[in-house]
Amino acid sequence: MTDTTPTFASETRNSKVSGITLLLAAIAGFLASFVLTIDKLKILKDSNYKPSCNINAVLNCKSVMLSQEAEVFGFPNSLIGIAAFAMMLVVAVSLLMGVEFPKRFWQLLVPGPIFAVGFSHYLAYQTTFEIGALCPYCMVAWVASLLTLAVAIRELIGFAMRSTSDDSRAFALQTIARWMIPIHILWAAILMAGAYIGI
Numbered sequence: 001m002t003d004t005t006p007t008f009a010s011e012t013r014n015s016k017v018s019g020i021t022l023l024l025a026a027i028a029g030f031l032a033s034f035v036l037t038i039d040k041l042k043i044l045k046d047s048n049y050k051p052s053c054n055i056n057a058v059l060n061c062k063s064v065m066l067s068q069e070a071e072v073f074g075f076p077n078s079l080i081g082i083a084a085f086a087m088m089l090v091v092a093v094s095l096l097m098g099v100e101f102p103k104r105f106w107q108l109l110v111p112g113p114i115f116a117v118g119f120s121h122y123l124a125y126q127t128t129f130e131i132g133a134l135c136p137y138c139m140v141a142w143v144a145s146l147l148t149l150a151v152a153i154r155e156l157i158g159f160a161m162r163s164t165s166d167d168s169r170a171f172a173l174q175t176i177a178r179w180m181i182p183i184h185i186l187w188a189a190i191l192m193a194g195a196y197i198g199i
Contacts, residue, residue, distance in 0.1 A: 063132070128199055
């Protein structure tokens with residue numbers, strides 16, 4: 001059987017798929033979190049302020065911003081997004097510039113996106129069944145979190161791929177890596193659709 005390692009390496013390290021995906025996710029997540037923070041401050045100054053993402057009764061950021069769930073840790077959740085996605089932006093640019101982070105880096109990084117994805121699902125449940133409204137910018141952050149997790153797992157798979165000498169295992173890992181980002185995009189679509197339908 002043909003060795004699949006060079007093929008995988010060319011797809012993960014040289015195609016920069018991970019870097020581009022992470023860059024798009026970080027930019028989208030950062031901008032969404034930043035706008036949410038600005039709108040939150042404006043609401044605190046003027047209770048009659050209408051955020052830009054107030055579209056209708058369902059897509060209504062203000063209802064979400066004024067809920068307890070918007071400040072789970074005692075401050076706006078969007079501040080966490082600003083910090084986290086800013087860091088991911090640095091990682092994305094580094095990847096695109098050819099920096100190869102060690103395996104330990106990704107092992108230490110992956111718990112962050114796992115927490116973010118879990119937190120996103122908690123917020124999706126709360127907005128759907130407790131608040132009864134959805135925040136479009138929050139949903140962008142959900143998608144960005146899922147894509148960040150996809151990239152982190154994909155990079156870790158790359159290390160497992162390069163360290164194995166079993167061709168069948170290498171092929172399985174290669175297949176998983178190829179589908180990691182598309183699967184997370186589908187996951188995000190299902191999450192958003194489920195939240196919207198649930199309301």
